[in-house]
Amino acid sequence: MKNSQLxxxxxxxxxxxxxxxxxxxxxxxxxxxxxxxxxxxxxITEGALYPALHxxxxxxxxxxxxxxxxxRMRKYYKLTEKGTTETVNRLSELEDFIRNMxxxxxPKLEF
Amino acid sequence: MKNSQLxxxxxxxxxxxxxxxxxxxxxxxxxxxxxxxxxxxxxITEGALYPALHxxxxxxxxxxxxxxxxxRMRKYYKLTEKGTTETVNRLSELEDFIRNMxxxxxPKLEF
DNA sequence: CAAATATACATAAGATTCTTATACATAACT
DNA sequence: AGTTATGTATAAGAATCTTATGTATATTTG
Numbered sequence: 001m002k003n004s005q006l007x008x009x010x011x012x013x014x015x016x017x018x019x020x021x022x023x024x025x026x027x028x029x030x031x032x033x034x035x036x037x038x039x040x041x042x043x044i045t046e047g048a049l050y051p052a053l054h055x056x057x058x059x060x061x062x063x064x065x066x067x068x069x070x071x072r073m074r075k076y077y078k079l080t081e082k083g084t085t086e087t088v089n090r091l092s093e094l095e096d097f098i099r100n101m102x103x104x105x106x107p108k109l110e111f
Numbered sequence: 112m113k114n115s116q117l118x119x120x121x122x123x124x125x126x127x128x129x130x131x132x133x134x135x136x137x138x139x140x141x142x143x144x145x146x147x148x149x150x151x152x153x154x155i156t157e158g159a160l161y162p163a164l165h166x167x168x169x170x171x172x173x174x175x176x177x178x179x180x181x182x183r184m185r186k187y188y189k190l191t192e193k194g195t196t197e198t199v200n201r202l203s204e205l206e207d208f209i210r211n212m213x214x215x216x217x218p219k220l221e222f
Numbered sequence: 223c224a225a226a227t228a229t230a231c232a233t234a235a236g237a238t239t240c241t242t243a244t245a246c247a248t249a250a251c252t
Numbered sequence: 253a254g255t256t257a258t259g260t261a262t263a264a265g266a267a268t269c270t271t272a273t274g275t276a277t278a279t280t281t282g
Binding site: 114 | 248
């Protein structure tokens with residue numbers, strides 16, 4: 001499925017929320033989780049995911065921990081303390097964003 | 112105010128929805144309307160707005176009509192037939208997007 | 223058993239969208 | 253007279269994403 005342009009800019013928030021919820025996750029796991037939660041509607045591509053994870057790590061928001069499972073490499077990511085704090089802000093921004101978009105789309109509901 | 116990254120990709124949808132609702136609008140009017148609806152939270156910059164309007168026009172989704180008011184130029188935009196049809200799709204995508212983001216952020220509410 | 227699919231990470235080229243800065247012009251306010 | 257508001261426009265650069273490609277192992281399927 002082709003993702004709409006709307007998801008642009010929301011990937012970091014999605015990653016951080018999932019890590020906040022699940023403690024630690026690896027890249028492929030994140031793609032599968034998102035696919036499951038959105039019932040196949042949102043497919044995160046590797047070309048978007050891995051650079052995003054590396055950047056969040058470089059910014060000190062994520063820590064990485066490498067494991068070998070079934071002879072295959074896994075890089076588990078988890079939120080740092082800074083990342084946990086930042087996640088609160090991002091989720092707050094997301095709530096504002098959703099509220100604002102709903103106001104724009106559904107002006108009748110404003111009161 | 113600084114806009115969050117989340118709005119990336121939503122500008123076209125916002126423009127089209129406002130035009131669907133108000134018939135015709137000019138650029139500056141759109142920025143003011145959005146600012147009012149979002150209570151100052153979302154400020155569309157000219158550098159984003161005008162290229163977006165020009166592109167939607169080039170795609171045949173908008174028609175333009177130039178007027179001179181108080182000795183100043185205004186370019187009124189309105190949806191073409193194609194644009195009206197496309198707006199329905201975009202709003203549907205936006206609803207899916209919001210629903211998916213809420214599922215991701217608020218997994219407890221899934222049932 | 224060979225081929226396809228799933229699992230797992232990674233990067234590079236190019237497209238798209240946006241921010242920031244700048245530009246021009248008139249009207250209104252202070 | 254200078255700032256703010258109204259009104260449109262573009263160019264340089266940043267940020268994010270898509271698409272394509274690459275490597276490697278495990279599992280499923282015909």
